Amino acid sequence: MARGAALPLAGVPIGVKRSEGTESLQARRLIAAGAVPVGSTAVPGPGTEWKTWGATDRGTTANPRRPGASPGGSSAGSGAAVAAGMVPMATASDGAGSTRIPAAWCGVVGYKPTTGLLPARDAAGLTVGGPIARSVADIELYRRAFLGDGRHRDAWAVGRGRRPLRVAWSASLGFNRVHPGVAGAATRALGEWERCGGVEVHEARPALDDPAGQWRALRLRPPGDPVGGRGGRNAARLAELFAGFDLLATPTTPNPPHGPGGPGEAMSVGLTWLFNITGHPAVSLPAAVPAACGPVGLQLVAGLGADAALLRAAADYERRVLGPAP
Structure with a gap:
């Protein structure tokens, strides 16, 4: 009997950042790894220049860890959904801190990969996808599902008898x-x-x-203008x-x-x-x-x-x- 492919995220429910949807590269790879998208997560609405908040047609996005405060942004709903226990992981994207800020303000974990490991989502090459999750182990599952088990530069290790x-x-x-x-x-x-x-x-x-x-x-660079130095x-x-x-x-x-x-x-x-x-x-x-x-x-x-x-x-x-x- 043929054996099915190993799916590292088989059955794991995930939230998907609204501005990316399930057609983004990271969402497609997570779904291919077995993850199941269960909802779209809020992003900032129009009307202000600051992006550290979220909104939907039901109102502003709440912070499960601090009533009355913003959950951060722009991946506002992803941070809030993970912090509230709705999903263990949600997709996010980070052009200036939009993964890390909601992770911080919602008391969870957010990871911005090295630029170039994932395709940039903007012409300036600043915005890269990444996850918000409840634990580092879940972040590592994302990394392995998306990037494979390739060996990155690794000059030191933790807990293996080496220096602190x-x-x-x-x-x-x-x-x-x-x-x-x-x-x-x-x-x-x-x-x-x-x-x-x-x-x-x-x-x-x-x-x-x-x-x-x-x-x-x-x-402000025009599309196609090379980003060097x-x-x-x-x-x-x-x-x-x-x-x-x-x-x-x-x-x-x-x-x-x-x-x-x-x-x-x-x-x-x-x-x-x-x-x-x-x-x-x-x-x-x-x-x-x-x-x-x-x-x-x-x-x-x-x-x-x-x-x-x-x-x-x-x-x-x-x-x-x-x-x-x-």
Whole structure:
């Protein structure tokens, strides 16, 4: 008797980001791996420039972890659906932080792959697909289903008798104003990981430039205009940093979840959009302790192509600090 193909996501219900639908490449690959789409997840509606919210014809998208607050965006409904336990995984996309921000504000996990592993969804090459999920193990299932079991650059491993990971910690990346409650929660989470023996944390002051102008300039490029020399000085400085450290850690957002009136002058993308320009893989994990200002994310960033190693580190943090996923 012929044996059926192995389906790593057989029967797993997923949400699908409304702006992508089931025809997006990542949705098609997940469905081919056995996943079952059960609903469309909300994205921002018209009327404002800020995208860290969601809306449908039934109203604004609620945050299951903080009543009255936004779930983030633009993958708002994906973050909310996973946090509410409706699905274990949902598709998202990230051009400036749109996967990582809702993961942070909803207290779940969001992963932006190294740019180039998945086809970009915009002419500027900034927006890449990725998942929001309840655990790092679910993120790893996505990676294997979408990218296969290929071996990425992997200069170190976690929990295999090697030295603790060297982590560079920067609350602001040198150009953000960070809410003290957000910085404090992320710092305590990272400190708990260090106390558990997983990492060595070193305060870093990377001489990085605010990428706002470059990000906007890239978005204004006409279709077909080649994108070359991306990252500039920031890319060079990050290369220097990753020559001495295994990971860079920051809060995922500089501000806590905002209310229905929007973020005000806070730039919710201030700690995420640099890595859309430089292409580095990044993951947002829940901070280990509740914060009075709301759910807070801890962002881990790894060297270019080190996605498998990044997720192993994230799994180690999850195991040592957060404990088993619910």
